[in-house]
Amino acid sequence: MVRTRRLSRRALTTAAPALVALAALATLTVAGLATAPPAAAQEPIRVGEINSYTRLPAFTLPYRNGWTLALEEINAAGGVLGRPLAVIDRDDAGNPGDAVTAANELVTREGVDLLMGTFFSHIGLAVSDYAKQRRVFFMAAEPLTDALVWSKGNDYTFRLRPSTSMQANMLAEEAAKLDATRWATIAPNYEYGTSAVAAFKAALSALRPDVEWVDEQWPPQGKIDAGATVQALLRAEPDAIFNVTFGPDVARFVREGTTRGLFEGRAVVSLLTGEPEYLDPLGAEAPEGWIVTGYPWYAIDTPEHDAFLEAYRARWDDYPRLGSVVGYNAMKAVAAVIEKAGSTDTDALIKAARGIAVETPFGRITFRAADHQSTMGAFVGRTAVRDGRGVMVDIRYVDGAAVLPPEEEAAARRPE
Structure with missing residues (x-):
């Protein structure tokens, strides 16, 4: 059980800007090769990392800081199998073709031993398919679509973050308690958005058969027409709204919805909005009372998280975002898999990853053998404004294992 503590004014006001982390990056980078100080004078184990650094820097730059911190810790402790880890990273610019x-x-030019990363769901699926075709191990750090480990899952892909259905189940449990029957949804019109809406509808309808779905809005990712979207939702007259937008889109949606009175007297349940990447930019304009998943780094009181927070702030002179935790956990998971495998042979890595336990700032997680999904969980709470900035309050940590189907059922959802 994760303990919580009251928000500290000092914790909320001493953080440096998000992009300081990138400027402070002190690893050696040569033609995209980033390495921490060598664990030994041996050939490094090479990790190929792909992400949308220029497309969504609010998440991916803290993510890079997270895996860099983990890389430095691993190599300072002697590396893996007596060899240092090295990362060769690439920017996919938010494009699946560029990612592939x-x-x-x-794989072919740099000779990496495995792949890691990706943010957007459709990009994660593209790289996962490449990994399957080329028989390369792939640690998918961030993409959330259920398809990655279920309908389009494969032997070579393992996923770290809790999926759309996992987080939808967390939120549906809270949404079912609301006095609301008429629901509308708003989500970006691509794999992540459609997957999240489908999962939330299924979860809430199972808990509340009386729910009616009265409207759906599907703005293009990164190009929301917030005024038109808010007007459409107002016309539908829902009791509550399920929001899946993120990044600049959620900021536009919040501001336009507040201006036009969309949120007055209506509950909002919102995926990811409690993550500092998306809540912090809103400042005092952050919504109050939304039910969200997120990362309240300032209110988590466990030995594991305290150690991570201290190390992260010492390294980057900044506070972590959720991307920081994801990057850190992904690199630690990669190192644990290689160590257990005893080599970088792909078949050995797959065998080692099935069922492996990894220690993280959120406690121990495991990668399930049946569907390659980790049990990393998420925090659920409500949004509030404190000292002129958005925060999460009334938080609780939901273990990913509690919102996953039994392994036998999950295995049946994967291709034969």
Whole structure:
């Protein structure tokens, strides 16, 4: 059980800007090769990392800081199998074709031993398919679509973050308690958005058969027409709204919805909005009372998280975002898999990853053998404004294992 503590004014006001982390990056980078100080004078184990650094820097730059911190810790402790880890990273610019090209270059030209990363769901699926075709181990750090480990799952892909259905189940449990029957949804019109809406509808309808779905809005990712979207939702007259937008889109949606009175007297349940990447930019304009998943780094009181927070702030002179935790956990998981496998042979890595336990700032997680999904969980709470900035309050940590189907059922959802 994760303990919580009251928010500290000092914790909320002493953080440096998000992009300081990138400027402070002190690893050696040569033609995209990032390494921490060598664990030994041996050939490094090479990890090919792909992400949308220029497309969504609010998440991916803290993510990079997270895996860099983990990389430095691993190599300072002697590396893996007596060899240092090295990362060769590539920017996919938010484009699946660029991501596959980058993956191919990393494997064929750079000779990486495995792949890691990706943010957007459709990009994660593209790299996962490449990994399957080329028989390369792939640690998918961030993409959330259920398809990654279920309908389009494969032997070579393992996923770290809690999926859309996992987080939808967490939120549906809270949404079912609301006095609301008429629901509308708003989500970006691509794999992540459609997957999240489908999962939330199924979860809430199972808990509340009286729920009616009265409207759906599907703005293009990164190009929301917030005024038109808010007007459409107002016309539908829902009792509550399920929001899946993130990044600049959620900021536009919040501001326009507040201006036009969309949120007055209506409950909002919102995926990811409690993550500092998306809540912090709103400042005092952050919504109050939304039910969200997120990362209240300032209110988590466990030995594991305290150690991570201290190390992260010492390294980057900044506070962590959720991307920081994801990057850190992904690199630690990669190292644990290689150590257990005893080599970088792909078949050995797959065998080692099935059922492996990894220690993280959120406690121990495991990668399930049946569907390659980790049990990393998420925090659920409500949004509030404190000292002129958005925060999460009334938080609780939901273990990912509690919102996953039994392994036998999950295995049946995967291709034969």
